[in-house]
Each structure stands twice: as structure tokens, then as C-alpha cells.
Amino acid sequence: MWVLAVVLLVGGAVSIYVGLWSLRWERLAGGVAVGLLALAVAAIGVTHDPDRAPLDPNPGSATSMVAIGDSYMSGEGASAYFPGTDDEGSNKCHRSSDAFPYLAAQQLHASLTFAACSGARARDIVGTKDDGSKADGQYPDSPASILGGTPQIDALQGKHPTFVLVDVGGNDAGFGDLGKGCAIPTTPDCRRSASFWMKRLDTRAYPDILRTLQAVKAEAGGAPVFVVDYPNPLGPKDCWKIRIAAPELGFLATRSSLASTRW
Numbered sequence: 001m002w003v004l005a006v007v008l009l010v011g012g013a014v015s016i017y018v019g020l021w022s023l024r025w026e027r028l029a030g031g032v033a034v035g036l037l038a039l040a041v042a043a044i045g046v047t048h049d050p051d052r053a054p055l056d057p058n059p060g061s062a063t064s065m066v067a068i069g070d071s072y073m074s075g076e077g078a079s080a081y082f083p084g085t086d087d088e089g090s091n092k093c094h095r096s097s098d099a100f101p102y103l104a105a106q107q108l109h110a111s112l113t114f115a116a117c118s119g120a121r122a123r124d125i126v127g128t129k130d131d132g133s134k135a136d137g138q139y140p141d142s143p144a145s146i147l148g149g150t151p152q153i154d155a156l157q158g159k160h161p162t163f164v165l166v167d168v169g170g171n172d173a174g175f176g177d178l179g180k181g182c183a184i185p186t187t188p189d190c191r192r193s194a195s196f197w198m199k200r201l202d203t204r205a206y207p208d209i210l211r212t213l214q215a216v217k218a219e220a221g222g223a224p225v226f227v228v229d230y231p232n233p234l235g236p237k238d239c240w241k242i243r244i245a246a247p248e249l250g251f252l253a254t255r256s257s258l259a260s261t262r263w
Contacts, residue, residue, distance in 0.1 A: 049080060050080055050081060050082060050083045050086065051078070051080040051081055051095075051097050052080075053082075053097035055082060055112075056105075056111055056112050056113075056114075057097075057102060057105050057106045057111075057112060058105060058109050058110055058111050059111055060111065061109055061110050063108060063109065063110040063162045064110055064111040064112075064113070064160075064161045064162050065101065065104070065105055065108070065110050065111070065112055065113070065161055065162060065163055065164065066112075066113040066115065066155055066156055066159065066161045066164045066165070066220075067099075067102075067112065067113070067114050067115060067116045067164075067165045067166075068115050068116055068152045068153070068155065068156075068164065068165065068166045068167075068168075068216060069116040069117075069125075069152075069165070069166055069167035069168055070116065070117070070118060070119065070120040070170055071094065071118035071119060071120075071170075072100075072167050072170065072228070072230060072231075073099065073100065073101060073116035073165065073166075073167045073228065074093055074094050074095045074096070074114075074116040074117055074118045075094060075095055075096030075097075075098050075099030075100075075102070076094045078094070078096035078098040078099065079098075081094045081095055081096050082095045082096065082097070084142070084143060085117075085146065085148070089141065090139060090141045090142055090143065091141075091142040091146050092118065092119070092139070093116070093117035093118055093138070093139070093142075093146075094117075094118040095114050095116065095117075099114075099116070100165075100228070101116065101165050104165070110162065113155050113159065113161070114147070115152040115154075116152070116167075117138050117147075117148050117152065119138070119171060120152065120168070120171065121171045121172050121208070122168055122172050122209060122211060122212045123135040123151075123208075124137065124138040124151060124152060125151060125152045125153055125166075125168055125215075125216070126151060126153055126211060126212050126215040126216075127150070127151030127153060127154070128211075130204075130208065135151065137149045137150040137151055153215060153219050156216070156219040156220060156221075157219070159221075160221055160223070161220065161221075161223045162223060163223050163224045163225070163226060164216060164220045164223055164224070164225045164226065166212070166213065166216050166225060166226070166227055166228065167227065167229075167230065168208075168209055168213075169205050169208070169209045169230075170230055172204060172205040172208045172209065173197070173201050173204070173205035174197070174200055174205075175230075213227065
């Protein structure tokens with residue numbers, strides 16, 4: 001949205017300049033119109049309505065759950081996000097009432113502590129880096145009332161949930177980078193990078209995921225911890241709108257499956 005606004009604004013500015021320099025009023029008027037359109041596009045990008053559902057679908061319920069994880073858990077891609085979780089610079093966790101844990105809480109009539117955050121890696125959940133040093137929360141400048149300023153595992157402190165949902169690993173394994181590499185038409189067949197991604201999965205992601213699950217289980221106070229698998233983001237059928245060759249689609253689907261089953 002912002003890219004489109006900038007392109008339109010630059011185009012409008014050029015038209016205005018040319019119109020003034022050449023005294024061609026029709027071009028000047030066109031530049032002004034394009035500039036106004038750019039402002040309108042920018043306004044749309046920042047004024048969309050937030051998710052108006054209650055943050056907790058069933059407060060006070062005898063059944064309670066805590067949701068920890070990354071974009072698959074938070075609801076990335078939804079049409080609207082909870083207030084405070086789509087603010088540039090302070091918090092972009094992108095939590096939504098369309099997300100899996102929220103829908104599950106509704107179905108189970110359970111109270112929900114929703115800590116999942118788009119883009120989260122293991123260190124954002126447990127609060128420690130690979131070398132054991134302390135890691136800040138994913139969004140340290142997040143308001144105190146909006147989860148994301150401290151590690152997600154803090155959401156378990158002082159609580160006695162009925163169960164905990166967690167997903168982690170996709171960002172540690174770099175699956176998004178792998179997908180983008182396959183989607184760029186000018187790059188070689190992304191299957192050539194299979195050994196690199198398998199090494200990253202085994203040497204970087206696996207230890208981080210194991211460390212995260214152990215920490216969450218220890219903090220859960222005996223509550224069951226359910227690990228949510230990553231679904232195949234490409235679906236069971238080929239889609240002509242995805243400009244990725246069929247062999248590469250199969251490669252991506254396999255890597256996604258491995259990210260769920262490796263641990």
C-alpha cells in the first residue's frame with residue numbers, strides 16, 4: 001500500500017513540475033490529481049478498522065488456554081487485527097479473532113491469553129538467545145497493556161492454564177526466505193539449496209525449537225502443552241496464480257512438512 005502511494009506521489013510531483021516548466025495546465029492538473037490519489041491510498045493504508053472482537057472471548061471461564069507462537073498462531077493475513085498489534089514501530093504482532101487459537105477458545109468456551117506474535121522466533125518466546133544471553137521482547141516499545149514487549153513465555157507467569165498451544169520454528173528455519181527464493185522467477189531452481197536449508201533446519205532451528213518447548217513445558221505448571229503443526233501453505237493443488245514451477249512447489253511443500261515433523 002505504501003509503495004503504491006509513494007509511486008503515485010512521485011509521479012504526481014513529476015507531472016506538476018513538467019506542467020509548471022512547460023506551462024501545460026492539463027499536465028499540472030493531472031499531477032495534482034495523481035498526488036491527491038496518492039494521499040488517499042496512503043490514508044487507506046493507515047486508517048483501516050481494527051478487530052473489534054473482545055481480546056478474550058470467554059473471560060472468567062473455568063477452562064483457560066495460552067497461545068504462544070508466530071504468525072501461524074497470531075493470525076497474520078487477516079483483514080483486521082486487535083488494537084495495538086498493527087502499529088508501526090511499537091507492535092506488529094498482528095493478532096486477530098480469525099486466528100486458530102481464538103476460534104478454538106470460542107469453540108471450547110475457554111478463556112484466552114493471546115501472546116502469539118507474527119515473526120516470532122524462539123528467542124522472542126523464551127527470552128534467551130542461542131548463546132544463553134538475555135533477549136528483549138520482540139517489540140520492546142510495545143505499550144504495557146499490549147503483549148509483545150516482553151518474551152511470550154512471560155504470559156504464563158502467575159497463570160494456571162488448562163492447556164497451552166505453541167508453534168515455533170518457521171522463522172528460525174527461514175521458511176519465508178526459502179519461499180521467496182523459489183518465487184523469484186530470475187533465480188535458479190530453488191531445489192539447489194536443499195542441502196543448505198536442511199543444514200539450517202538441523203543445526204539452527206531444531207536446537208531452538210527443542211529449547212523453546214522445554215522452557216514452555218517447564219513454565220506451564222503441569223498443564224498439557226500442545227504443539228501445533230505448520231500446514232502446507234501451498235495447498236494440495238497447483239495454482240496458476242503462483243508463478244512457481246511444479247517441482248519447486250513440491251520442494252516447498254516437503255520443506256514445510258519437515259519443519260513440522262523434524263521435532
